[in-house]
Amino acid sequence: xxxxxxxxxxxxxxxxxxxxxxxxxxxxxxxxxxxxxxxxxxxxxxxxxxxxxxxxxxxxxxxxxxxxxxxxxxxxxxxxxxxxxxxxxxxxxxxxxxxxxxxxxxxxxxxxxxxxxxxxxxxxxxxxxxxxxxxxxxxxxxxxxxxxxxxxxxxxxxxxxxxxxxxxxxxxxxxxxxxxxxxxxxxxxxxxxxxxxxxxxxxxxxxxxxxxxxxxxxxxxxxxxxxxxxx
Amino acid sequence: xxxxxxxxxxxxxxxxxxxxxxxxxxxxxxxxxxxxxxxxxxxxxxxxxxxxxxxxxxxxxxxxxxxxxxxxxxxxxxxxxxxxxxxxxxxxxxxxxxxxxxxxxxxxxxxxxxxxxxxxxxxxxxxxxxxxxxxxxxxxxxxxxxxxxxxxxxxxxxxxxxxxxxxxxxxxxxxxxxxxxxxxxxxxxxxxxxxxxxxxxxxxxxxxxxxxxxxxxxxxxxxxxxxxxxxxxxxxxxxxxxxxxxxxxxxxxxxxxxxxxxxxxxxxxxxxxxxxxxxxxxxxxxxxxxxxxxxxxxxxxxxxxxxxxxxx
Ligand code: SF4
Ligand code: SF4
Ligand code: SF4
Numbered sequence: 001x002x003x004x005x006x007x008x009x010x011x012x013x014x015x016x017x018x019x020x021x022x023x024x025x026x027x028x029x030x031x032x033x034x035x036x037x038x039x040x041x042x043x044x045x046x047x048x049x050x051x052x053x054x055x056x057x058x059x060x061x062x063x064x065x066x067x068x069x070x071x072x073x074x075x076x077x078x079x080x081x082x083x084x085x086x087x088x089x090x091x092x093x094x095x096x097x098x099x100x101x102x103x104x105x106x107x108x109x110x111x112x113x114x115x116x117x118x119x120x121x122x123x124x125x126x127x128x129x130x131x132x133x134x135x136x137x138x139x140x141x142x143x144x145x146x147x148x149x150x151x152x153x154x155x156x157x158x159x160x161x162x163x164x165x166x167x168x169x170x171x172x173x174x175x176x177x178x179x180x181x182x183x184x185x186x187x188x189x190x191x192x193x194x195x196x197x198x199x200x201x202x203x204x205x206x207x208x209x210x211x212x213x214x215x216x217x218x219x220x221x222x223x224x225x226x227x228x229x230x231x
Numbered sequence: 232x233x234x235x236x237x238x239x240x241x242x243x244x245x246x247x248x249x250x251x252x253x254x255x256x257x258x259x260x261x262x263x264x265x266x267x268x269x270x271x272x273x274x275x276x277x278x279x280x281x282x283x284x285x286x287x288x289x290x291x292x293x294x295x296x297x298x299x300x301x302x303x304x305x306x307x308x309x310x311x312x313x314x315x316x317x318x319x320x321x322x323x324x325x326x327x328x329x330x331x332x333x334x335x336x337x338x339x340x341x342x343x344x345x346x347x348x349x350x351x352x353x354x355x356x357x358x359x360x361x362x363x364x365x366x367x368x369x370x371x372x373x374x375x376x377x378x379x380x381x382x383x384x385x386x387x388x389x390x391x392x393x394x395x396x397x398x399x400x401x402x403x404x405x406x407x408x409x410x411x412x413x414x415x416x417x418x419x420x421x422x423x424x425x426x427x428x429x430x431x432x433x434x435x436x437x438x439x440x441x442x443x444x445x446x447x448x449x450x451x452x453x454x455x456x457x458x459x460x461x462x463x464x465x466x467x468x469x470x471x472x473x474x475x476x477x478x479x480x481x482x483x484x485x486x487x488x489x490x491x492x493x494x495x496x497x498x499x500x501x502x503x504x505x506x507x508x509x510x511x512x513x514x515x516x517x518x519x520x521x522x523x524x525x526x527x528x529x530x531x532x533x534x535x536x537x538x539x540x541x542x543x
């Protein structure tokens with residue numbers, strides 16, 4: 001199995017609901033808490049496993065806003081794991097999830113240097129590295145109804161911009177969608193082989209705008225009157 | 232990258248320590264300038280080991296959870312950080328055996344075998360320190376073979392200056408020590424110059440387009456999505472102004488390479504030898520510290536692309 005996420009950049013509305021849901025679930029999850037520093041102070045900061053950034057593609061008038069959620073990509077060739085000197089970071093052979101053993105981590109930050117996607121964040125209160133667990137404590141939970149055995153962020157997304165599944169299975173929903181929509185991985189040139197895939201924004205048909213007709217005498221009087229009347 | 236002072240101290244001090252120890256062995260084998268006495272060799276060796284230990288201890292200050300530091304020896308097979316720790320630990324007993332064989336007048340083959348092994352291990356350890364940085368594909372300024380070369384050259388340059396000071400204090404003939412030091416410092420200066428030249432051109436690197444996969448048009452950041460800084464901006468956001476960096480590069484060359492060179496001329500001319508040697512050591516170490524600071528400050532991690540940098 002090779003579990004991961006598909007994120008639809010065409011659909012994501014940038015609401016940050018997945019980030020909030022992620023924080024909510026994981027703060028009390030296996031590697032919680034996700035410490036906040038000065039949450040109500042002047043400089044609020046803290047640990048998040050999922051962050052949404054916002055970009056603009058192309059230039060006016062052809063520009064388009066792209067909302068961009070990012071969490072751990074659970075890379076196939078994850079240097080974050082190989083560089084870890086303590087063995088705290090590991091990749092599970094059975095499903096490809098990359099995890100950090102909180103009891104072994106010494107907080108050297110080295111793995112965060114090796115991660116190109118900014119997925120790893122040090123928790124300054126526990127002194128250990130933390131990151132997306134792919135909600136490993138949800139997706140196998142036999143006590144949850146089957147349809148809820150999915151990552152918190154996926155379940156929450158109001159726009160259905162997120163999918164979860166097995167990329168090793170060519171017939172899984174994620175594999176099919178990636179095939180049909182030409183999903184891609186980020187920064188392929190670094191050869192980390194990220195598992196998560198992003199679906200590109202669709203090219204939408206341009207809606208033709210007709211130039212306004214001049215109108216007759218009646219129209220000009222109406223416009224003149226409109227200008228006079230204060231609304 | 233944010234320059235952490237504990238790491239700067241660690242790499243400068245341990246580099247100088249490993250350099251000093253290996254060069255001390257060479258001075259011992261060839262009896263350079265008449266050769267150090269038994270006591271002097273022991274003191275020099277212990278001082279080198281002291282620098283290494285001091286460096287290793289200071290490196291633990293940048294750990295957020297040092298109680299697990301002992302686990303860092305367990306991933307020898309994949310991690311350069313782990314390898315560095317293991318090699319440094321193997322170095323210690325070997326160095327002690329070498330010093331003991333000097334002290335107890337052990338047979339020459341034993342003394343030289345262990346001296347040689349220690350010197351090789353010192354070399355490997357400093358190489359590993361450089362590889363910790365050089366193996367990261369995420370930082371263009373580090374991902375080059377020049378990095379371990381620089382670490383080695385600068386470590387040995389600092390060590391050679393310390394050894395020169397030792398030779399002056401021990402009142403040996405300083406000529407061979409000056410020659411050795413001048414050679415190593417020249418090599419270090421040339422390598423550093425190549426490095427600074429090399430990292431100036433970006434070459435083939437990830438861009439904001441490949442980072443976001445939106446390669447068909449210009450991409451620019453609208454909003455990072457966080458109110459204040461995050462771990463990522465604190466750790467990777469650090470940037471040094473180009474002008475300041477250029478100025479510091481001059482400082483590196485003047486303090487680290489030129490001034491020790493001039494001081495060596497003074498030592499050679501027998502003018503205030505001790506003072507000149509001390510200034511050379513101080514300048515060399517200060518230059519190495521500035522160089523190390525700049526090494527971190529100039530490194531741009533690719534995660535900055537997600538925070539709006541067009542290329543790194
Ligand atoms: S995204 Fe980063 S933390 Fe996650 S597996 Fe890849 S390299 Fe490691
Ligand atoms: S911070 Fe923890 S998980 Fe990361 S490399 Fe260091 S010990 Fe390993
Ligand atoms: S999979 Fe779970 S841990 Fe990862 S981003 Fe989504 S909610 Fe967070």
